[in-house]
Amino acid sequence: MTRFYITTPIYYVNDAPHVGSAYTTVNADALARWHRLAGDEVKFLTGTDEHGQKMADVATKNGVSPQEWTDRTAPRFREAWDVLEISYDDFIRTTEPRHYETVQKFLSTIYENGFIYKDVYKGLYCVSCEDYYTLEASDDGRCPIHHSVLTQMEEENWFFQLSAFEDRLLEHYASHPEFVTPETKYNEALSFIKGGLKDISITRTSITWGVPVPWDERHVFYVWYDALINYLSAIGYGRDDDEVTEWWPHSNHLIGKEIIRFHCVWWPAMCMAAGLDPVHHVQVHGWLLIGGEKLGKTMAAEGAVKLTDIAPITLTEEFGVDPLRYYLLRETALGNDGEFSLEGIAARYNTDLANNLGNLVARVAAVVASKCDGVGPAPSADSTLREHAQNTTRAAAASWELFAPQRALESTWDLIGATNAYLETHAPWKMEPGQATDVVLGDALEAIRLVAILISPAMPGVAQEIWRRLGLSGSPSAAPFSASSVWGLYPGGLPVEKGEPLFPRIAIDS
Ligand code: ME8
Numbered sequence: 001m002t003r004f005y006i007t008t009p010i011y012y013v014n015d016a017p018h019v020g021s022a023y024t025t026v027n028a029d030a031l032a033r034w035h036r037l038a039g040d041e042v043k044f045l046t047g048t049d050e051h052g053q054k055m056a057d058v059a060t061k062n063g064v065s066p067q068e069w070t071d072r073t074a075p076r077f078r079e080a081w082d083v084l085e086i087s088y089d090d091f092i093r094t095t096e097p098r099h100y101e102t103v104q105k106f107l108s109t110i111y112e113n114g115f116i117y118k119d120v121y122k123g124l125y126c127v128s129c130e131d132y133y134t135l136e137a138s139d140d141g142r143c144p145i146h147h148s149v150l151t152q153m154e155e156e157n158w159f160f161q162l163s164a165f166e167d168r169l170l171e172h173y174a175s176h177p178e179f180v181t182p183e184t185k186y187n188e189a190l191s192f193i194k195g196g197l198k199d200i201s202i203t204r205t206s207i208t209w210g211v212p213v214p215w216d217e218r219h220v221f222y223v224w225y226d227a228l229i230n231y232l233s234a235i236g237y238g239r240d241d242d243e244v245t246e247w248w249p250h251s252n253h254l255i256g257k258e259i260i261r262f263h264c265v266w267w268p269a270m271c272m273a274a275g276l277d278p279v280h281h282v283q284v285h286g287w288l289l290i291g292g293e294k295l296g297k298t299m300a301a302e303g304a305v306k307l308t309d310i311a312p313i314t315l316t317e318e319f320g321v322d323p324l325r326y327y328l329l330r331e332t333a334l335g336n337d338g339e340f341s342l343e344g345i346a347a348r349y350n351t352d353l354a355n356n357l358g359n360l361v362a363r364v365a366a367v368v369a370s371k372c373d374g375v376g377p378a379p380s381a382d383s384t385l386r387e388h389a390q391n392t393t394r395a396a397a398a399s400w401e402l403f404a405p406q407r408a409l410e411s412t413w414d415l416i417g418a419t420n421a422y423l424e425t426h427a428p429w430k431m432e433p434g435q436a437t438d439v440v441l442g443d444a445l446e447a448i449r450l451v452a453i454l455i456s457p458a459m460p461g462v463a464q465e466i467w468r469r470l471g472l473s474g475s476p477s478a479a480p481f482s483a484s485s486v487w488g489l490y491p492g493g494l495p496v497e498k499g500e501p502l503f504p505r506i507a508i509d510s
Helices: 019-037 053-061 066-083 097-112 162-175 183-194 223-228 241-250 257-273 297-301 312-319 321-331 342-371 384-401 405-426 435-455 460-469
Strands: 003-007 041-049 090-093 116-126 131-133 151-160 251-256 281-285 288-290
Touching: 003 019, 003 241, 019 041, 019 066, 019 251, 019 281, 019 288, 019 312, 019 321, 019 405, 041 066, 053 066, 053 223, 066 090, 066 312, 090 097, 097 116, 097 223, 097 257, 151 257, 162 183, 162 257, 183 257, 223 257, 241 251, 251 257, 257 281, 312 321, 312 342, 321 342, 321 405, 321 460, 342 405, 342 435, 342 460, 384 405, 384 435, 405 435, 435 460
Parallel strands: 003 041, 003 251, 041 090, 251 281
Antiparallel strands: 116 131, 116 151
């Protein structure tokens, strides 16, 4: 059995989750669901990043301790993910003892291996990024992402000897051309390494809200340094070596493009320094934008957009859970940036869901009711739809494997389109009940059965409802499925239910 370990970034809990964090989480969830469907053993990890200056500041502003603040806000992520049907297997909080234990063991190993030393750090710092900038990389002393004025910092820190790993990282990139995808992001990470690596400061004395450095208790680890290690804490590093051996070779991080340097340069080097192989694969995605700007928490602070109006839970109340998931997966391919808009969700909903998918299911059920007394016939073995179904299923499966949910759904919609066209050509509603009508409807039902399976990673609730309406028992995500031999498992003789419209059309104000 193949293993598949997928992670999201752990989210800062200075505020509630927003639709940008939902974008990553829904994509990771769909990929996890796909791999379960394909028969892999899956571990899907998400969680919250709770240390650092930003968290300490926001807690002070709210008159509570950082621990109280994070205890209050971390559950908001679980709540949002539960509403969005996120099937995570583990949710890690960086304030948990298991994480402290792993961080201290992992970094002590790097220290013992001689890659950590003491020095004085001076630099410009952005608290929102929890990151340093050189003056040249800054926007005239301001953060290039958040546009806030950078703070001058100077302190005695422990440093990680990142510079010692330049050659090994270059070798790793050369021998693992798919280490980072898409290729443009691989090239970006590679050129960063080629540009020369400086050692990085990994501890702080200016704050106490962090994981204590075991060999120097006046320091806590810098938040990024503790955060990255969460991916190992969750698989028992330092506690259960077998679990690490089983899962780490199959690890995949899904991350936004602004954290490439941490995940694709620092993190593999840290692993090498600890005597561990780097993560297997990093899939980078772009940003959801509003008016060309990164959609995020800081926009709310600046009053540019009311993020509460587009909070993930609010959007599910307006459009439904599965349509929101579908929009996030379908509109913006992993790797690209995409403009987010309510109009965009409504357009996808009306076109792809109501007109194409919903209409297909409804018209087939209606004709089965009128021509076959509501009992679905079996498909034929040599339907013209068969080849189309096999091709689109193979294409969808290949895209899911390549971390391309958007393309996988595009292929699935090709099958929906072809099935609608097949119905138009044969017009079973005009035919007399009998053998020929049964063939057309049986083929359409089989195509819909396949569609239900193929959309189940994206829209688990809708897929299950379609499955039920076809008279099938069990669940589409647990159906026997192999992308290479797909046609013909709809058995026929099952009651097909018309039901209410799956996607009542949304009125769009013009
Ligand atoms: O960076 N579009 O946490 P974070 C798409 N704690 N994705 C977006 C997005 C947008 N507009 N805004 C956020 C951190 N994201 C660190 C990570 S990992 C060891 C530590 C997503 O709460 C995207 O995946 O700022 C991005 O990488 C992540 O949220 C950052 O979340």
